[in-house]
Amino acid sequence: MRLHNRVALITGAANGIGKESSILFAKEGARVVVTDIDETAGVKVVNEITSCGGEAIFCHSDVSSANDCKQMIQTCEDHFGRLDVLFNNAGILFGDDGDAESTDEEIWDQTMDVNLKGVFFGCKYGIPAMRRAGGGSIINTASFVAVLGSATPQLAYTASKGGVLALTRELSVLHAREGIRVNALCPGPLKTKMLMSFLDTDQKRQRRLVHIPMGRFGEAHEMAKAALYLASDESSYMTGSTFLVDGGITSAYVTSE
Numbered sequence: 001m002r003l004h005n006r007v008a009l010i011t012g013a014a015n016g017i018g019k020e021s022s023i024l025f026a027k028e029g030a031r032v033v034v035t036d037i038d039e040t041a042g043v044k045v046v047n048e049i050t051s052c053g054g055e056a057i058f059c060h061s062d063v064s065s066a067n068d069c070k071q072m073i074q075t076c077e078d079h080f081g082r083l084d085v086l087f088n089n090a091g092i093l094f095g096d097d098g099d100a101e102s103t104d105e106e107i108w109d110q111t112m113d114v115n116l117k118g119v120f121f122g123c124k125y126g127i128p129a130m131r132r133a134g135g136g137s138i139i140n141t142a143s144f145v146a147v148l149g150s151a152t153p154q155l156a157y158t159a160s161k162g163g164v165l166a167l168t169r170e171l172s173v174l175h176a177r178e179g180i181r182v183n184a185l186c187p188g189p190l191k192t193k194m195l196m197s198f199l200d201t202d203q204k205r206q207r208r209l210v211h212i213p214m215g216r217f218g219e220a221h222e223m224a225k226a227a228l229y230l231a232s233d234e235s236s237y238m239t240g241s242t243f244l245v246d247g248g249i250t251s252a253y254v255t256s257e
């Protein structure tokens with residue numbers, strides 16, 4: 001088992017990538033703190049893990065709140081005694097996130113609060129806990145849009161993910177010699193609730209699909225496998241990376257039929 005004896009905390013773990021990662025990490029031996037603002041779905045994830053013999057607890061935490069993030073790390077150490085893997089995964093994308101002219105300040109601020117400040121808070125309180133554990137792995141979910149511009153505008157989201165990438169690189173340099181690895185997982189377009197409600201018509205989905213060499217949206221469980229690699233010792237010489245798992249979208253200039 002690749003995460004035997006490890007303790008992992010995952011934000012935005014009630015749905016999508018976070019849910020699949022919680023279940024996979026637990027199957028690989030981790031004790032998991034499932035955190036989210038969606039308590040009902042989060043508790044279901046915990047029940048799914050425990051019914052299969054795994055160990056997990058739910059902790060309600062809004063990543064845009066410093067106090068909630070402090071508390072979730074505290075809960076993790078109180079309950080499981082340590083923190084080895086921190087997966088800062090929670091993120092939001094508003095339907096009315098547009099271009100510079102159309103995006104409201106409120107949309108910009110809320111997006112930054114969750115997607116970027118949330119990752120900062122996770123690291124702010126998670127790094128001391130990881131140091132106490134003697135090292136560990138931090139995975140921050142960015143996106144392929146951190147490295148590519150999109151013609152379907154989502155400016156606040158894109159800027160927030162660019163920030164996650166830059167923050168990840170700097171933290172990786174700062175903490176490498178403490179045995180704390182920090183990597184950014186950059187998913188391509190996925191068939192999760194987030195993107196499917198943003199691309200809410202067939203036409204919008206087709207417009208995105210033509211850019212993906214594999215010709216399909218990715219699945220949350222495919223991201224969970226990538227996150228498992230970053231969480232485990234299999235990636236022991238990897239830090240500060242932009243880990244693109246994107247169906248080839250960032251390699252494509254023109255896709256073939």
Ligand code: NAD
Pocket residue numbers: 011012013014015016017018035036037038061062063064089090091092114141142143144186187188189190191192193194195220
């Ligand atoms: P999802 O909507 O299925 O899940 C996101 C989870 O985050 C939900 O459970 C939600 O309740 C939770 N959440 C929202 N706001 C929160 C907050 N303030 N505090 C704590 N939890 C909160 O989305 P997903 O596709 O699984 O996305 C996971 C991550 O992957 C996000 O950071 C997203 O930006 C990123 N991502 C997604 C795609 C995609 O195509 N879906 C592509 C690239 C990157």
